[in-house]
Every structure is written in structure tokens, then in C-alpha cells.
Amino acid sequence: MAINRRQFLKSSAALAIFYSLPSFAQTRLAVEAAIFGKLPAPENIHRVISSGPPSDLLMFALAPEKMVGFASISLKKGQTGLFAPQWLELPVYGRLAGRGSTLSLEQLLSYSPDLIIDTGNIDETYRSQAEKVAKQTHVPYLLIAGGLKDSPQQLTQLGEILGVIPQAQTLSQLAQRYINDATLFANQNQQKSLSFYLARGAKGLETGAKGSIHTEAIEMLGLRNVVDIPNFHGLTTVSMEQLYQWNPDIIITQYDESIELMTNSALWRGLDAIANNQLLLFSGMPFGWLDGPPGVNRLLGMRRLQSHFDKNIAANIKHDIAEFFTHFYHSSLTAQQVELLMEKSWMMYWDKGEDPFY
Structure with a gap:
């Protein structure tokens, strides 16, 4: 007690x-x-x-x-x-x-x-x-x-x-702004919700079910998790057959190995998300953007993910990345470092010049 x-x-x-x-x-x-x-x-x-x-x-x-x-x-x-x-x-x-x-x-x-x-x-x-x-x-x-x-x-x-109250206030205000923007975006796009699959591990077949801490940052933006298991909200392993049945609009991963597998495997390329280049990679940091761990690091991952779909956020995402590193990670990034982080959190979708929401 x-x-x-x-x-x-x-x-x-x-x-x-x-x-x-x-x-x-x-x-x-x-x-x-x-x-x-x-x-x-x-x-x-x-x-x-x-x-x-x-x-x-x-x-x-x-x-x-x-x-x-x-x-x-x-x-x-x-x-x-x-x-x-x-x-x-x-x-x-x-x-x-x-x-x-x-x-x-x-x-x-x-x-x-x-x-x-x-x-x-x-x-x-x-x-x-x-x-x-x-x-x-x-x-x-x-x-x-x-x-x-x-x-x-x-x-x-x-x-x-x-x-450390002043530092806490600064971080809390920044976190609340990101959460408010994500919630607003989700509410405004309820009728256009894209489905997603989060591919974990080198093989890409481990994932977080709907409502899990592993997919929380993605779901907060209103994206719909295809792995919806009644009364279960943790990690699970799925099969390629299930992925074909779910056929998500977007596949998200934090593993470079997964990207290599998905883009080179005929089985993975048969999924619409891969065939249509709707594949998103978050990497380049010593810990995850969206998960691994499920901590405050997810705030920046959620912000970066939103920038792929929200033009208002995209306009200032480089500033947001630098600002987050300044306050949360006590580091002043150079413009080159910010650009590299942008490159490490890219989405193939934009190669087509299309916008899934607007």
C-alpha cells in the first residue's frame, strides 16, 4: 500500500x-x-x-x-x-x-x-x-x-x-500544444481517417493492437489501427495473411531492416500500401520516435507524423524539431542535423506529390 x-x-x-x-x-x-x-x-x-x-x-x-x-x-x-x-x-x-x-x-x-x-x-x-x-x-x-x-x-x-518547476512548465506547455494540435487534426478529419499498420521488428510482423501504448501517438492523430483485437491492448504478432485481409492505407515502421524487406519482398509489395509507396520510416535516433520507448519522445514523433498530413504543421516542422531538441534533449541542433532527421523520418507517399487529406 x-x-x-x-x-x-x-x-x-x-x-x-x-x-x-x-x-x-x-x-x-x-x-x-x-x-x-x-x-x-x-x-x-x-x-x-x-x-x-x-x-x-x-x-x-x-x-x-x-x-x-x-x-x-x-x-x-x-x-x-x-x-x-x-x-x-x-x-x-x-x-x-x-x-x-x-x-x-x-x-x-x-x-x-x-x-x-x-x-x-x-x-x-x-x-x-x-x-x-x-x-x-x-x-x-x-x-x-x-x-x-x-x-x-x-x-x-x-x-x-x-x-525544476520552470523547466517543467516549459516542457508541459510544449507538450500540451502538440497534443491540442493533434486532437484538433483528428477531430477535423474523422471522415477521412486513414488506416495504418505499425510494423515492429526486422520482419515487420510484430505490432501494437488498437489502444496500446505502442500505437498511441499514431492513434491520437485519428489514424485507424487495423489491428483491432477485442479486450486486448498490447503487443501481438500477425501473419501476412492477416495483413492482406486488413490491407492498411499506410504502413509505418521504425526499423531500417523492415523497409529493406518490405521494398524488396514480392509478398510485401503485394500490399496496396507498399505498391502505392504509402510507407513511412522513422529512424536516425538512439530511441524511437513513436514507440520504443513509449515515453515523452513520442510527442516529437507524433508532431513529425502530423506534418506528413497537415500543411500547417509541415510549414514549421523544422523549427519544431529544433525546438523540441532544445527543451527536451538540451541540445542545439544545426540546420544540417535537422535536415538529416527530416530525411530519416520520410514518407514515400510524397514522391507522388499527392495529399491524402487535402
Whole structure:
């Protein structure tokens, strides 16, 4: 059971909405933010352990100077020069949350953390683990639940806890603007909704079902996920036969290997989306644009995806990419770096000079 929750929730409202469980579950559970142990005052939080990839990026956006390191994200991957040198030197110590935990409690204590943080898709398993770790280590463990649309509140809450309120306000406002624009776009194009398939992995046959955290950024724009499984909102594997039945308008992937397979395989080229060059690739970064992890990184991915269909967003997308890197990733990109990121998040559709919405 969470303790000191009243103290934690006093400064901001609890998030109390439904979230999809991990891929192995087929139900949904109401969860909210919670603290296990005594939450330190902001001025006493200097060393923070992030439990997993989503909290890696949330912490990096808000207070990289307080990070012990990253749970699993290495900023050295992808395009070089995207991040400042001091952040590249942060260690990758292993995950603490979930089934793939690799950080032992002995290693955790060796970092002398003041606080442990996890965020995102929190279920009872995560809550139980947080309580257990807090009791065994005497290090307070904070869980902040929420989906992509809750990013502004997540940023505000954690910013208050860490004592970085001005930074949190800047990030929260930017996140809310992106979410508002996406929601408006979705509402304006309800009658023109394109169907999509998100191809994960080198073979492209792993995907997120409708309502999953893996496709949340795409669905927020009003695009319709062809993988609609009743009472299931996680990762799943599909067959080529199913893809032919669904025949999505657009295929989206974050894997260069998938693009190579799809464009060279006669079986994949038989799909209308591939045959009509309606294929979109997001790559070039050490983590995903739209997923992998399902964190605040998805805000920029959603913005870039919207720019492919919304002329108003497309007009300023280069500025938006640079602005996001400045505030969320503490990096001032050159014009050349922005151009390369644009090239790494391209859509074949535009080779035809057509516009699917206007």
C-alpha cells in the first residue's frame, strides 16, 4: 500500500484514468501516481535512479543533472552529435522495472540514490515491485502513471517533486500544444481517417493492437489501427495473411531492416500500401520516435507524423524539431542535423506529390 501519498498528491491532482496493461495482459486496470517510502524535499534530491526507458527520457527532459545514468537508453546510438557530450558519458546501469530487470539491489545501492522513479504503464506488478524495493533498500520509489495525453501532467508533477518547476512548465506547455494540435487534426478529419499498420521488428510482423501504448501517438492523430483485437491492448504478432485481409492505407515502421524487406519482398509489395509507396520510416535516433520507448519522445514523433498530413504543421516542422531538441534533449541542433532527421523520418507517399487529406 502506498504511503505518504497525501503529501505527494497535495501539489497536483492524481492521475486516475484507465491504462492498458503490458502485452501479456488482456485487461485494463485503474492506477494512479504513488510514492513508496518517504518522499524527499526537492532540495534533497540530487541522485535519481530511473527504472526503465520511459522514465529515462522523462528524467532526461526535466533534470539530466540529477540522473545517475540511464536504465537502458544509450545516447551514443543513432546519428552522431545529437546530444551534448556530458550526457553521452552517463552510464547505462540496467533496468529495474518489469520482467527484464537487470539492475540488482546491490548495484542500485552502490549509486547512493535519493529517489527511484518509474513512469508510464503501471499495473499491480509494478506497484508490488516498487513497494518491495523501497522496503529492502530504504530508497523512496515513485510511480507516475499515465499515457501520452497525460504528458503535461506528468512533467508538471515530476518537475515539482524534483524542484525544476520552470523547466517543467516549459516542457508541459510544449507538450500540451502538440497534443491540442493533434486532437484538433483528428477531430477535423474523422471522415477521412486513414488506416495504418505499425510494423515492429526486422520482419515487420510484430505490432501494437488498437489502444496500446505502442500505437498511441499514431492513434491520437485519428489514424485507424487495423489491428483491432477485442479486450486486448498490447503487443501481438500477425501473419501476412492477416495483413492482406486488413490491407492498411499506410504502413509505418521504425526499423531500417523492415523497409529493406518490405521494398524488396514480392509478398510485401503485394500490399496496396507498399505498391502505392504509402510507407513511412522513422529512424536516425538512439530511441524511437513513436514507440520504443513509449515515453515523452513520442510527442516529437507524433508532431513529425502530423506534418506528413497537415500543411500547417509541415510549414514549421523544422523549427519544431529544433525546438523540441532544445527543451527536451538540451541540445542545439544545426540546420544540417535537422535536415538529416527530416530525411530519416520520410514518407514515400510524397514522391507522388499527392495529399491524402487535402
